[in-house]
Amino acid sequence: MVTLAAVTRSGFVESIHQGYICVVDGDGKVVYQKGDIDTRIFFRSSAKPIQVIPFIQSGGAKAMNYTLKELAIACASHTGEAQHQETVLKILERLGLDADQLHCGVMSPYNPEENKKLIAKNEKPTTLHASCSGKHTAMLAYCKYRGYDITDYENPDHPLQKEILKTLCEFTEEPEKSISIGVDGCGLPIFMLPVRKMALSYARITKYSQDEKNQYYDACRTIFEAMNAHPEMVAGTKEFDTELMEVTKGKLIAKIGAEAVYCLGIKNGNLGICVKIADGGERAVYPVVMQILLELGVLDKSEYSKLEHWHKFELKNYRDEHIGDIIPVFHLKEEVYPGKKI
Amino acid sequence: MPQLVVRTRSGRVESIHHGYICVTDSDGKIRYSIGNPQARIFLRSSGKPIIANAFVKSGAMEKYNISLKELAVICSSHEGLSVHRRLVKSILKKVGASEKDLECGHKYPENQKVHDALVKLGKRPTPIFSNCSGKHAGLIALCKYYGFPVEGYSKIDHPVQQLIRGTFAELLDLSTEDIIQGTDGCTLPSCNLSLYQHSYLYALLAHGYGHKGSYNDSFGLIQKAMTTYPEIIRGKGTLDSDMIFFSKGKAIGKIGAEGIYCLAIPEKKLGVCIKIFDGHPWASYPVAVKILQELGVIDEWVVKKLEKWALPAVKDDKGNEVGYLHPVFSIVNNETGSFEPGDAFPKGGAPAW
Numbered sequence: 001m002v003t004l005a006a007v008t009r010s011g012f013v014e015s016i017h018q019g020y021i022c023v024v025d026g027d028g029k030v031v032y033q034k035g036d037i038d039t040r041i042f043f044r045s046s047a048k049p050i051q052v053i054p055f056i057q058s059g060g061a062k063a064m065n066y067t068l069k070e071l072a073i074a075c076a077s078h079t080g081e082a083q084h085q086e087t088v089l090k091i092l093e094r095l096g097l098d099a100d101q102l103h104c105g106v107m108s109p110y111n112p113e114e115n116k117k118l119i120a121k122n123e124k125p126t127t128l129h130a131s132c133s134g135k136h137t138a139m140l141a142y143c144k145y146r147g148y149d150i151t152d153y154e155n156p157d158h159p160l161q162k163e164i165l166k167t168l169c170e171f172t173e174e175p176e177k178s179i180s181i182g183v184d185g186c187g188l189p190i191f192m193l194p195v196r197k198m199a200l201s202y203a204r205i206t207k208y209s210q211d212e213k214n215q216y217y218d219a220c221r222t223i224f225e226a227m228n229a230h231p232e233m234v235a236g237t238k239e240f241d242t243e244l245m246e247v248t249k250g251k252l253i254a255k256i257g258a259e260a261v262y263c264l265g266i267k268n269g270n271l272g273i274c275v276k277i278a279d280g281g282e283r284a285v286y287p288v289v290m291q292i293l294l295e296l297g298v299l300d301k302s303e304y305s306k307l308e309h310w311h312k313f314e315l316k317n318y319r320d321e322h323i324g325d326i327i328p329v330f331h332l333k334e335e336v337y338p339g340k341k342i
Numbered sequence: 343m344p345q346l347v348v349r350t351r352s353g354r355v356e357s358i359h360h361g362y363i364c365v366t367d368s369d370g371k372i373r374y375s376i377g378n379p380q381a382r383i384f385l386r387s388s389g390k391p392i393i394a395n396a397f398v399k400s401g402a403m404e405k406y407n408i409s410l411k412e413l414a415v416i417c418s419s420h421e422g423l424s425v426h427r428r429l430v431k432s433i434l435k436k437v438g439a440s441e442k443d444l445e446c447g448h449k450y451p452e453n454q455k456v457h458d459a460l461v462k463l464g465k466r467p468t469p470i471f472s473n474c475s476g477k478h479a480g481l482i483a484l485c486k487y488y489g490f491p492v493e494g495y496s497k498i499d500h501p502v503q504q505l506i507r508g509t510f511a512e513l514l515d516l517s518t519e520d521i522i523q524g525t526d527g528c529t530l531p532s533c534n535l536s537l538y539q540h541s542y543l544y545a546l547l548a549h550g551y552g553h554k555g556s557y558n559d560s561f562g563l564i565q566k567a568m569t570t571y572p573e574i575i576r577g578k579g580t581l582d583s584d585m586i587f588f589s590k591g592k593a594i595g596k597i598g599a600e601g602i603y604c605l606a607i608p609e610k611k612l613g614v615c616i617k618i619f620d621g622h623p624w625a626s627y628p629v630a631v632k633i634l635q636e637l638g639v640i641d642e643w644v645v646k647k648l649e650k651w652a653l654p655a656v657k658d659d660k661g662n663e664v665g666y667l668h669p670v671f672s673i674v675n676n677e678t679g680s681f682e683p684g685d686a687f688p689k690g691g692a693p694a695w
Contacts, residue, residue, distance in 0.1 A: 001358075007600070007621060010524025012534055014384055015600050015621035018343070018360070040684025042356055105659030119461040130659055180684075182352030183664045192354060192684055259349070259357050278683065279620035280349060280357035318447025318472060323525045 002034045002330060004277065005284035007315070009324040017284035019260070019277040021292065021332070022199040026207030026270035028173070030196065032292075032332045037196040041276050042182055044190060044257030045077040048135050049223050050171060050201055054163040055138055056219040060145035065094065066138075071222060072230035073134030077256060079236030080109025080129035087233060088133045095141055102127040102136045103154050104186040111236055132186035134233070139188075156181050156189040165191070171204045172197040185258055195274050198263055203272025205253070206265035224265075227253045240286050240310055247306045251298060260285050266298055283326055286310040291328035344377045344671065345679035346618065347625045348687060351656060351665040355685045359625040361601065361618040363633065363673055366541040368549035368611040374673045379538040383617050384524055386532055386598030390477050391417040391564050391606075392543045396509040397480045398560035402487035406436045413567040414574035415476035419597060421577030422451025422471040429574065430470055433479040437486040444469035445496040446478045446528040453577055474528035481506075481530075496529045503531050513546065513557060514539055527599055537615045540604060544613025547594065548606035565608060568594050581627050581651045585634075588647040593634050599623075603630045607639050625667060627651035632669040 007015040020035035030037065043050075052074045055061050061071060070091055078084040092098060109115050109129040118125055127133055139160060143150045148159055155161065169176050174197050184190035209220035227234050231245035234255070244254045254264045260277030262285045273292060277284045290311035293299050299307065313326040347359040362377030372379055385392070394417045397403065403413065412433050420426035434440055449472040450457050460467050469475060478495075481502055485492045490501045497503065503523070510533050511518045523531035546553060551562030568575055569591030576582040576597070585595040594606040601618030603626035614633055618625045631652040634640045645652055656665035666689060670679030681687065 009384055009532075009600075010534075012382070012384070012522075012524060016619050018620075036682070039682050040354075042351055042354070105661070107659045116461045119458045120464060122462070132659075180352075180354060182354060183658060183662070185658050185664075187658050187660055187662075259351075276683070277620075278358050279360070279622060279625075281620045281622065284620075317525060317527045317529050318449040319445070319529050320447075321525070321529065323527075 001036075001278045004034065004288045004328060004330050005326055006329045007283075007324065007326050009315070014324065017277050017279060017281050019275060019284070019288070020195045021273070021275050021288070022195045023271055023273050023292070023296070023332070024196065024199045024203050026203045026272070028200050028203070031271065034330060034332070037199075038194045039276075040180070040192045040194050041198070041261065042184075042190050042192050042259070043198055044184060044259060044261045045132070046198065046255045046257035046261045046263040046274075047168070047191060048075045048077070048255060049205060049227070049253065050168055051135060051164050052138055052223065053167050053216070053219050054160070055142040056222050057167075057216065058142070058145070060142045061222070063145050064141045066091075066141065068222075068226040069230045069233055071138075071226035072233035074138035075223065075227055075255065076134045076234045077131040078134060078233060079111035079114065079239060080125070080131065081111045081114050081236050083232065084134070084236065085128040088128055088137050091137050091141065095144055097140055097150075099127045101140060101150065102130075102133055104130045104132045104136045106130060130186065132188075136186065136188075154187050154189070161189050168201070171201040173200070195276055199272040199274035201272065202253070202263045202265040202274070203270055206267055206272060207270040210267065210270065224250070224253055224267075243307060243310070247303050248299070254289070256282070256285065262289055264289065266296065268298070271296070283313065287313055287326050287328045291330065292332055295332040343619065345681060346376070346629050346669065346671050347667050348670050348679060348681050349625075349656060349665060349667050350687045350689075353686060353688050355681050355683050355687050356665065358681060358683065359618050359620060359622055361616060361626075361629070362537055363614065363616050363629070363671075364537040364541040365612055365614050365633070365637075365673060366538060366545050368545040368553055368613070370542050372538060373612065374676070376671060376673060376676065376678060379541075380536045381617070382534050382536050383540070383602065384526070384532045384534055384600070385540055386526060386600060386602050387419045387474070388540070388596045388598035388602050388604040388615075389533060390419065391547055391568065391596060392510070392513070393477065393506055394480060394564050395513070395557050395560045396506050397484055398563050399509075399557060400484060400487055402483050405487060406483060408433060408436065408483070410563075410567045411571050411574060413564065414571035416480035417564060417568055418476045418575045419473040419582075420476055420574065421453035421580065422456045422467070422473065423453055423577060426476065426574065426577075427470050430475045430479045433476075433483060437483045439482045439486065439492060441468065441470050443482055443492050444472075444475055444478050446472040446474045449473065449528070452580075472528060474530070477530070478528070498523055498525075498531045506531070507533075510535070513543060513555070537617060540615035541613040544604045544606045544615065545611060546613070548608045548613055549611045550608065565594065565606065581630070581648065585630075585648060588644045589634075589640050593639050595630055597626070601626055603627070605630060605633065607634075607637065610637065610639065612637070624651075624654060627654060628667050628669045629671070632671070633673050636672060636674045
């Protein structure tokens, strides 16, 4: 692993974050790398755009009248704001289900204002506030469409989970037997894959979304459209994923995962990117991703200026005075060749 | 970089925490270390019991009739409970100051109940709720004692901060210019020193009365305050307080922001400084407990009482345990982990651990 970001205080390095980066193109060619990209990590919530593919590919999303906004929240780790709760609730009502049938568990909403509202009203959070409720709802919708049992959809042996795993294997060219399955924060099976393969899956989504002849063209194009039409559903107010897609208007898809995983697909060049901060420190992800986007030339000047605060992330004390920053401390553009020591 | 802790999920390594440890005795001799003991770090809130020396040594305690319990809150990163706030108010009243003089900013308290109660009131917390308000009250007391202006006491060039700087210099036998200060979260200056120096200062706290240094009596009293009132140092149910309470003062632990944890071990006259490189807020907990176990400071009963910090559980949103934060080092044998994300790591540890 390689040192990727530093946390400064009063002009000194106070903490550091190490990690891995892989940038691949749609043919699986490694364009840039930092650290051992064959290191296996859990995909966590960055897997969501893949997990929704069987639903769209099968025609399930159309049959269940899923809108782009609803597909966006299926790919989301949302912040539990009213707009997210309403979107999920509306789908559940249409499906004739209620929030208790979501098996994602209950968590306090990530959005601080929403969380304060709940506390102030003396109310407990529900499954609707959980960041994964959109994905779980899409899984229920798919089960309904297929006529699968909806009471144990989180079981790794459930046909839905088997189909997701099969799709993942196709997009990553990773044999099923080499993918370890763990339990995600929301209780669903989650897959362990090499960093390189996670980047590849995003490169593939991106490539297929622009290749009319590909069998996944429709599904992948829909994912791109959904996440870019409704970035506010994918994360939430003042969140990185949301701001990044709002500002870049269709150039890319971006999705965070817990324990500092981050994946992106970039249309220009069909690039797939995976970042993992080894210590799980999410705060380091943003400056690192921004540095990559900058070096790849993905952002123009005006886009960069709107996102600059994520590149050099200001730290303040409790009197709101600027005391340090989280900054990237690497350059992507070193030549990569077999045998090079990284 | 040395691996100290791995975070697992479903029996696999998911994330890794690196860091340094230094264990020093009160003669200034390094007894054990992992990584570079000369690496410089900010002491952050672990500096509070050290800063308190300036207060105890000045004579302000006697002049203002400050109690041992009030001294404990001066050394604390407290949870903002009413007992903590009452002590801070009492100090301020005794020295003729008020809550309005506190310059620690607006920070929600760590204790969930107090936090929620404040949110329900719809008010942002006043400075007294800040976990640093005890230390700030101590500094205000010092200003009053020396006739310094109270306003601006948190600024780096204020005479009281230069007094603190001088105290650190004296304790470490350095010149004042050698003590570099940065800004802490609560706006106060924080000293930038090596892990070795930090651990030595905690060894002085561990030694307390009887040490040959000129601060032996003040360290002795600070140790007494911390071990007599563990619940004041942070709050019941936190590692700092429960460690002191259940070990009956054999281990004094003090957290600092950005992955710092310091320990004073009185019976062995040892001080420990831990820095988790990535600043993770609780990856230092299993490290601290492991060191105490390895050095034979705490027995199995105490370890059991500190279980949730010895092997912190990673839970899913339904509350099921899906992984753990495992220590993967031995301070006594100078061994550290060499894991990669993805490695198998069942609960209880890979073979070597």
